[in-house]
Structure formats: C-alpha cells, structure tokens
Amino acid sequence: MKVALIGVGMIGGSLLAAWRQAGLLSAAAGFDIDPQALATATGRGLIERSAGSVAEAVAGADLVLVATPVGAMGEVFGQLAPALAPDAVVTDVGSTKSDVIAHAQAALGEASARFVPAHPIAGKELPGVAHADAGLLVGKRVIVTPAADTRADALSRVERLFAAAGATVERMDAGEHDRIFAAVSHLPHLLSFALIAAIGAEADGERKLGYGAAGFRDFTRIAASSPVMWRDICVANRLALGDALRRYRELLDRLQRAVDAGDGPALQRTFEQAARLRRQWAGAADAE
C-alpha cells in the first residue's frame, strides 16, 4: 500500500509506523506546511518522500490520510481532489465529523464516496511527529462515521487499516459523534482554557495560580493543549458545542444562585449526582 500523509504530526506518524510494522506499507509520502515536520518524519523513516504540495504527495497513493487540524481540511480536500487516483481511498483523523464530511462532499465530488471519516480516540498530549509511536492506537477506539454515499469497500478497507494498528473500530452517525465529543471533549477543553484565562485576567492572577494544587493541575492539564487545534475544533463543531455550552451555562446560573444564597442542599444535590456518576464511570474506565 502506498500512503500519502497530509499533515505530518503525531497521529499520522503513529499510523504510518504501525502500518509499516504490520508489513502493510510499501511507500509513504508526506506533505506538511512545516518543513521541519517533514525532515523529522524522513529522519525517523516514517516517510520516504517529502512532497512539495498536497497534489504531489497524493499522486500515485492508494490511501490518503488527512491529519491536519480540522480547520485546514476543506482546503486540503480541494487540493487533493484533482490528483486522486481512481481507486484511492481517503480517510482523516479529525476530532469533528459533520463539518469534515461537508467539506469532503463539497470538494471531492463523486470521489467523496471513497472518503471514510474517522476519529481515533488517542491522547495527543505530546504533539508533533517526533512523538509518533507505532503502539499509539493499541487498545484505543477509532470511531468511523460513514456518510450515506460512502462505499462499503472503502469503509471496510479503512476499518481494517485502523484495526491493523491495534484499534477497536466503532461505527457511529456523524451528528451523534459530534454531540458526544462536544460534551466529553470539546466543552471540557473550552472550560479549562476559560478558567486559566479568567484567573489570568485578574490583577493578582499569576499570584493566585501559584497556589493551585493537585486538583487544579488535573483540571487545567488540557488547557496546555494547542490553541489553534482547539480553535478549529470549536469552530468546526460550533452547533453541538454551542448547545452543550448553553446547557452547562444554565446549570451554572442555578449554581450561582445556590452559592449566593448559601443554599447547601441545592449544591449537595448537584455534587452528589456528579460524584456518583464520576465514580461509576471511573470504576468502569479504570478497569479497561
């Protein structure tokens, strides 16, 4: 299999490494707007060919893996469409799916039937292709969200490839995917960024941060994530994220009234619901 990797980062590099290890890869070309990423990927033996454009990377590829921030995917699909081989399959690793599907359908025309939208649920705390790891997806989930016109052969081919990297593949409706990840990923990132920004905006904010302990460290770990990547995700998934944020703000309005009134029972009810669910969830998740 000849692969073109567009956006040479941690996730894409890890998939190439896994496929190479599995003996599935005969050649890999990469394109990235950052020449350093291409040099690192070449130096690590993840790609053999650094392409000067999206089209140059895609030419002759059997599989095109789009692994840029989701905000760049519309443009990338536009650039790869003219160069795509007749039987080539396209997939992506974006954290949002409805908007990526819309971009693919707008840019790829009939070839959008060979686009398989995918989202690997894998940690991204150390970004960059330097941290690519063949074992990244072992035991992790990859959610694929085929559109109505997705070809079954393309879908099963991409599913087999993620499974070959060690992942468990799950099919889901793109809209449901976006609502789920708005709640359990995009919203907590926004809230964590917002807490640090709100404290930082105060005159003595940096002094206050100096007193943050272990709980604060955990809560704000995701606020060290890439601002550009998360800007793209929040914009791409703005409908589902906006709804989730609105519901969360309504709960905060109620909690504000409870705090101001010193209404212990109201606070306790919410805290108990949460603690019970969190303990249930972590119990199950820790056993994974």
Add this chain to the structure above:
Amino acid sequence: MKVALIGVGMIGGSLLAAWRQAGLLSAAAGFDIDPQALATATGRGLIERSAGSVAEAVAGADLVLVATPVGAMGEVFGQLAPALAPDAVVTDVGSTKSDVIAHAQAALGEASARFVPAHPIAGKELPGVAHADAGLLVGKRVIVTPAADTRADALSRVERLFAAAGATVERMDAGEHDRIFAAVSHLPHLLSFALIAAIGAEADGERKLGYGAAGFRDFTRIAASSPVMWRDICVANRLALGDALRRYRELLDRLQRAVDAGDGPALQRTFEQAARLRRQWAGAADAE
C-alpha cells in the same frame, strides 16, 4: 503535648502520626460522629482515647485540632469552649478561613485569641483516617491566617507544629486566602461537578460519558470528591466563590457568542492566553 483531634479523618490522623514520629506527642484523644473512624484511629495507634463528646476529648488537651468539614466547625467551637484548658491552643485545617474565624470569635470569646486558623494544602483524594500518613505534609504548604487578636505565642506554636510535620508555613490575610482558593480550588471543583451533572442530566448522558478519554478523566477527577465537604466549602466561602463564578460566567458568555458566531480569532486569543499561562505555571510547579 496532649492533643485532642475533633474530626478523625485523613488530615488530622496524618498530623497526629507526624507529631508522634517527631516525638512531640505524649497523648492523643479523638472525637468523631462516626464510631468507625475512632475505631480505625485507635487500631492504627493514632489516638489512645476515644472520647464520647467534643468536651470530653478537649478536657486536659494542650492543643485542640479541629479537622471536621468546615460546616460543622461553628458547632464544634461552641462545644469545645467550656472544656478548653486555660493555656490550650486551638487550630483547624479547614479549606476556608474567614467564616471559620467568625465562628471561632463568636463561640470562643476571649479564648479566640488562642485560635490559629490554618489550611494545609495537601491532597485529600483518599479520604478517611485509614489513609492517614505521617509524610502527608512533607514539602507541602500550610497557610495560616491569624486574626487581629491572635496571640503571637499561639501563632508561633502552631507554626512550629506544622513545620515539624514537614510543611512550609506561610502567613496570609484570611480574605486573601479565601479569594485565592475560590479561584484555584473551590471554583474548579464546582465546575467539574457541574460538567458531570450536566452530562448526566441528558437522556443519553451515560452513553456520552462512555466516550470520555484521558483529558476528560483529568478534568473530572475532582468531581469524585466528597459532596458534603464541598457543599460546606462552597457555602462557607460563598462570597469569594460567588464573585469568582460570576467573573467566570461572564467569560463563558463571551465564549458562547464566539462559538455561536464561529469566531475563531476570539476563541484563539483566549485559548492562547490560557495555554501560555498553564505552561508557565506547570513548568514552575513541576520543578517543585
């Protein structure tokens, strides 16, 4: 030194263990509304005497350590006042300070000059005296917030005792303490509880939780904390917490408008401020 521990939990038990290890403790009595906590503390050799009331524990003690949830401290001070020896010193380990000082002054009368308000900044993830650990405060900070009438000898005695447990002691105004911990502790706990509660309130909330990954796990770890303890803290510190929550909600209002409008640059500005501060802070804190 003879110590009376009121509220036999992880923090109080750890202090007794540290003082015993340092050779400072000649006798320790404990009172708790939970007989099991007293039995565990006796079994572990942390206390020699299980008292049947606050007053019985306090009789004859040189030092009274109040380690109940902050919501119970007003009542505890009222019960210990009549039994307090003339030279005995009282301290506490509550997470809020202005309200605890107000309770002490109301209940202790002149003896409130021998009350030294304190807050050890130490993890409480495994609650209960069964998890008491003599090394808990080693390298940690303890903030003491003396009131205007606090006696210097009582203050320095309590500071020496926390230092003997391995902590670094820092003096601070109680109001400033409460504003700082509203921002970096009480508000994130409330927000983390609220996220789980908001997701749990949705029809498919439990299904959504099943897709939470590492970032969600970190963000919501503190939502497994004790609902009663955090109810008490939020009520006790409702003024500073209410202000911090109001400022946070104002930022969320702006972020809601940015999400709804797909305003990437506005989101990116906030995310970049936050990521820069979080990375600065974690760099310094990780080097501790």
